[in-house]
Amino acid sequence: MATHPAPDRSTGPGRSGDPDRTTTSTVTLRVNGVPRRLTLDNRTTVLDALREHLDLTGAKKGCDHGQCGACTVLVDGRRTNSCLLPAVAHDGAEITTVEGLAELVGPAEGGALHPLQQAFVDRDGFQCGYCTPGQLCSAVGAISEAAAGHPSYVTSLTAGPPGPPVPLSPDEIRERMSGNLCRCGAYPNIVGAIEDVTR
Amino acid sequence: MRRFAYTRADDVDAAIAALADHPDGVFLGGGTNLVDLMKLGVVSPGLLVDVSRLPLAEIRETAGGGLWIGSGVRNSDLAAHPAVRTRYPALSQAVLAGASGQIRNTATTGGNLLQRTRCLYFQDVGKPCNKRVPGSGCPARDGVHRDLAVLGHSEACVATHPSDMAVALAALDAVVHLRGPGGERTVDLTDFHRLPGDEPHLDTVIRPAELVVAVELPPPPAGGSGYRKVRDRASYAFALVSVAAALEVRDGSVQDVRLAFGGLAHKPWRARAAEGALRGARATEESFTRAADAELAAAEPLRDNAFKVRLARNLAVRVLSGLASLGGAAAVTEGTVS
Ligand SMILES: Cc1cc2nc3c(=O)[nH]c(=O)nc-3n(C[C@H](O)[C@H](O)[C@H](O)COP(=O)(O)OP(=O)(O)OC[C@H]3O[C@@H](n4cnc5c(N)ncnc54)[C@H](O)[C@@H]3O)c2cc1C
Ligand code: SF4
Ligand code: FES
Ligand code: FES
Numbered sequence: 231m232a233t234h235p236a237p238d239r240s241t242g243p244g245r246s247g248d249p250d251r252t253t254t255s256t257v258t259l260r261v262n263g264v265p266r267r268l269t270l271d272n273r274t275t276v277l278d279a280l281r282e283h284l285d286l287t288g289a290k291k292g293c294d295h296g297q298c299g300a301c302t303v304l305v306d307g308r309r310t311n312s313c314l315l316p317a318v319a320h321d322g323a324e325i326t327t328v329e330g331l332a333e334l335v336g337p338a339e340g341g342a343l344h345p346l347q348q349a350f351v352d353r354d355g356f357q358c359g360y361c362t363p364g365q366l367c368s369a370v371g372a373i374s375e376a377a378a379g380h381p382s383y384v385t386s387l388t389a390g391p392p393g394p395p396v397p398l399s400p401d402e403i404r405e406r407m408s409g410n411l412c413r414c415g416a417y418p419n420i421v422g423a424i425e426d427v428t429r
Numbered sequence: 430m431r432r433f434a435y436t437r438a439d440d441v442d443a444a445i446a447a448l449a450d451h452p453d454g455v456f457l458g459g460g461t462n463l464v465d466l467m468k469l470g471v472v473s474p475g476l477l478v479d480v481s482r483l484p485l486a487e488i489r490e491t492a493g494g495g496l497w498i499g500s501g502v503r504n505s506d507l508a509a510h511p512a513v514r515t516r517y518p519a520l521s522q523a524v525l526a527g528a529s530g531q532i533r534n535t536a537t538t539g540g541n542l543l544q545r546t547r548c549l550y551f552q553d554v555g556k557p558c559n560k561r562v563p564g565s566g567c568p569a570r571d572g573v574h575r576d577l578a579v580l581g582h583s584e585a586c587v588a589t590h591p592s593d594m595a596v597a598l599a600a601l602d603a604v605v606h607l608r609g610p611g612g613e614r615t616v617d618l619t620d621f622h623r624l625p626g627d628e629p630h631l632d633t634v635i636r637p638a639e640l641v642v643a644v645e646l647p648p649p650p651a652g653g654s655g656y657r658k659v660r661d662r663a664s665y666a667f668a669l670v671s672v673a674a675a676l677e678v679r680d681g682s683v684q685d686v687r688l689a690f691g692g693l694a695h696k697p698w699r700a701r702a703a704e705g706a707l708r709g710a711r712a713t714e715e716s717f718t719r720a721a722d723a724e725l726a727a728a729e730p731l732r733d734n735a736f737k738v739r740l741a742r743n744l745a746v747r748v749l750s751g752l753a754s755l756g757g758a759a760a761v762t763e764g765t766v767s
Contacts, residue, residue: 251475251476252434255435272433272434272435272477273432296532299529308534309531310532311461311529311535314460314464315460315464316460319437319460368531371534372530375505378509379509380509381508381521381525383522383525383526405663405664407530408529408664409528409530
């Protein structure tokens with residue numbers, strides 16, 4: 231599943247024996263392939279580090295409580311809600327945001343898009359666009375989970391033994407993408423865009 | 430949010446020692462519940478001891494033919510593990526029925542067991558709540574309680590435990606391995622979570638600075654197992670009612686059965702009365718209904734959640750019938766439950 235080499239985590243915050251009571255930490259996040267060293271209040275989430283400290287405003291803050299998926303990014307190749315991740319706990323992590331998606335598939339000069347981004351454009355997979363960065367990162371994660379044979383709740387009710395990639399039917403896509411809400415209701419075209427790139 | 434210090438222990442004993450020395454600290458697993466509650470001001474630790482990188486993320490078969498699940502195993506890895514999918518399908522299905530793909534990628538086995546109730550008053554620091562502030566009262570009893578308990582609640586608290594995973598573990602006779610300043614011990618999963626009584630601030634029997642090390646499953650029950658969840662939307666919502674069951678039928682009779690309900694109580698509700706009524710009985714819808722009714726006779730629904738009793742009965746009958754008709758195969762088919 232992991233699409234990145236395991237990061238070196240032998241050093242970093244909180245590594246000394248007795249915890250001193252400082253409430254800030256220096257961490258290195260590898261964001262879209264570039265190491266970024268930051269000194270942050272321990273309360274800072276990965277989402278706030280990206281948006282407020284690194285000027286990467288692609289990942290959105292919808293609910294800030296894990297409920298909407300607008301903040302979805304890939305951490306060490308896996309999709310997760312960045313609003314619930316303390317940055318201090320992710321020292322050394324490899325983070326891919328919507329700004330770095332295209333580079334996952336090749337050099338992204340001249341504004342090249344990830345195939346899924348192109349499919350969203352072709353399919354009109356959005357209206358206001360607020361949920362879109364999260365939808366894209368989530369879908370990239372969901373596609374690799376299915377390719378690795380990971381089941382979903384609807385797979386587990388119908389499929390046989392584990393192993394081979396799970397084909398992404400519309401029902402599978404809807405279930406796997408249920409952590410990403412879209413207030414504009416662009417769901418049908420989001421499902422269509424994901425189907426397009428997995429066909 | 431209160432400022433907090435952070436430490437990442439290198440081994441289990443260092444993690445326990447860090448908390449034992451700092452009573453205002455808490456363990457950090459994936460953070461998907463803890464960070465949420467810290468933002469809401471429901472919990473305000475002064476120290477986070479990060480246990481998510483301890484070497485506790487292993488799933489392995491035990492010598493006795495069971496399964497050892499480290500407390501650091503992420504929910505998505507647990508659900509996808511071949512041994513879990515093939516031998517304990519109810520557990521895989523229960524985990525997959527919970528939260529979202531993103532949250533399951535981050536949430537850990539230990540954190541899932543110790544997640545707090547979703548009672549609205551518990552999450553709102555502007556309201557009284559005996560679980561959050563002992564002695565302040567329980568506004569849910571006469572207020573918004575449609576999602577809350579019908580079994581085993583008390584005057585002090587009518588909350589439910591929200592975990593799907595724990596319901597399957599309860600049905601599968603899991604054992605929780607704990608390690609703390611006083612050493613190691615094991616607790617049956619069905620005894621790990623508590624009923625609220627007059628101490629609703631205690632969700633479980635875990636002691637200060639005690640770490641969940643692992644959950645151990647005995648060999649899978651003969652026959653099949655399954656998990657079904659009913660909720661207000663098709664996906665990504667907490668259970669109104671859920672059922673985990675394992676059933677072995679021989680010559681048309683129930684040889685063995687395990688049944689647990691979620692969404693009904695302050696803990697996963699292992700339905701021993703129903704199991705007792707079913708052992709040796711014909712594996713028919715009538716027996717399943719009678720057994721579920723026997724269990725739910727103890728229900729004391731609140732003003733707005735009586736629907737849960739009938740829902741729980743019908744869901745149990747459907748899950749057991751599905752397991753019976755499939756000769757115990759894993760799948761439980763979709764259908765209307767009402
Ligand atoms: C929007 C949303 C929807 C959700 N829907 C569902 C759902 O439908 N079904 C469901 O079951 N769950 C659901 N969840 C809850 C989710 O499953 C939990 O948040 C998650 O399992 C907690 O795991 P964690 O590792 O992130 O725990 P954390 O948040 O890190 O910790 C939770 C608690 O456990 C303690 N802890 C963590 N690890 C250990 C350990 N090893 N030993 C001792 N104590 C420990 C922490 O101190 C804390 O008190 C949902 C969550 C969100 C945000
Ligand atoms: S039901 Fe329990 S958690 Fe909810 S308000 Fe009452 S005491 Fe608090
Ligand atoms: S902002 Fe993170 S899930 Fe809504
Ligand atoms: S496009 Fe507007 S929220 Fe999804």
